[in-house]
Amino acid sequence: MASYYNVHSPEKITLSNALIEDSEKFIERFTDYHFGFSYFIYFSSFLRHYMPFIRSKVKYLLKNRDHLFETLDMIIKKRRKEIEEIPMANAFSFLVYYVCHSPHVKQKMIDEIDSVFPPNTSFNLKYDDLLKLEYCDAIINEVGRIMPVGNEIRRYLANPAEVAGYQWEAGTMIHIHINGIHSHKNHWSNPEIFDPDRFYKENDNNEMNDKARHKFSLIPFGGGLRICPGRKLAMIELLSLMVTVFGKYDVDLVDINAPLNTKSGSLTTCGGLPVRIRSRKLPV
Structure with missing residues (x-):
């Protein structure tokens, strides 16, 4: 919420900058993951592996996916512990x-x-x-x-x-x-x-x-x-x-x-x- 507020408001929240930055990165990764599906839908495996521009983009998308899944796994583990103590x-x-x-x-x-x-x-x-x-x-x-x-x-x-x-x-x-x-x-x-x-x-x-x-x-x-x-x-x-x-x-x-x-x-x-x-x- 703080990250979203900073994007749309001329006044910025300055507290917990690290948390806000992490949230912004998480949203960016989620957005890239969502829109990155088009590379796997419309381009063949050959193009994804050997076409220079497409190959570099696909590598980024796969790396982004791994980071996103790691973050989600961490959130799930944290929430699971919180749920056990609710x-x-x-x-x-x-x-x-x-x-x-x-x-x-x-x-x-x-x-x-x-x-x-x-x-x-x-x-x-x-x-x-x-x-x-x-x-x-x-x-x-x-x-x-x-x-x-x-x-x-x-x-x-x-x-x-x-x-x-x-x-x-x-x-x-x-x-x-x-x-x-x-x-x-x-x-x-x-x-x-x-x-x-x-x-x-x-x-x-x-x-x-x-x-x-x-x-x-x-x-x-x-x-x-x-x-x-x-x-x-x-x-x-x-x-x-x-x-x-x-x-x-x-x-x-x-x-x-x-x-x-x-x-x-x-x-x-x-x-x-x-x-x-x-x-x-x-x-x-």
């Missing part, structure tokens, strides 16, 4: 932990899954069907409240502003403590208790009413203009995992008394969660 796996691990510690929640969740995706039948995970899992959705929200993967949100003040009753100068970096908000008694009653009914439609508790709660009292995906653009996809992925795992298998913790193994930095990650998985004994 918050989705942590969120589902936390969900399994809390659900397995709450048998009544677990049974209610399984009953809802079975009502939408009947046992002993093959099912396709359709978006409209996943939206019917309102109690499962409530579980995800409560897990996100009591054990948020992100620990803080940072906001930069471009202009002087009042925050929490204090005046702050322009250029101040504000660190918003997510867990502090999610466990604050001004927003939640008994915040230390895992209770998905806070978000379930059948509960008359005002906490489940979005209009009654402060709009930023629940921010597992951040908030405002910079709220996570992938939040809806994340919810669908979690619902799909719940259906696939709990709809087909009995899942229990190996040691119900073991504390949740977490590591905290900028994110809270699950260090390990030993579980016992067996096929569900479904009625015939």
Whole structure:
């Protein structure tokens, strides 16, 4: 994006020049690779090997292809490692932990899954069907409240502003403590208790009413203009995992008394969660 901005804007970004230059080279290689196909489509093998001008161009295109593929391989390896450490796996691990510690929640969740995706039948995970899992959705929200993967949100003040009753100068970096908000008694009653009914439609508790709660009292995906653009996809992925795992298998913790193994930095990650998985004994 910075490279594209520099091409089209009279004002140039000067930070991270090496990164911008690498990006420009990558785009150039990709463009040359794309348009270089014509040499292999329209010129015979003989011309590509022996016609001086064409031969030199083909050598460049092959060398460019190798550099491009090496770069793509490097990106894939890096992204593969990032994917292995993405918050989705942590969120589902936390969900399994809390659900397995709450048998009544677990049974209610399984009953809802079975009502939408009947046992002993093959099912396709359709978006409209996943939206019917309102109690499962409530579980995800409560897990996100009591054990948020992100620990803080940072906001930069471009202009002087009042925050929490204090005046702050322009250029101040504000660190918003997510867990502090999610466990604050001004927003939640008994915040230390895992209770998905806070978000379930059948509960008359005002906490489940979005209009009654402060709009930023629940921010597992951040908030405002910079709220996570992938939040809806994340919810669908979690619902799909719940259906696939709990709809087909009995899942229990190996040691119900073991504390949740977490590591905290900028994110809270699950260090390990030993579980016992067996096929569900479904009625015939």
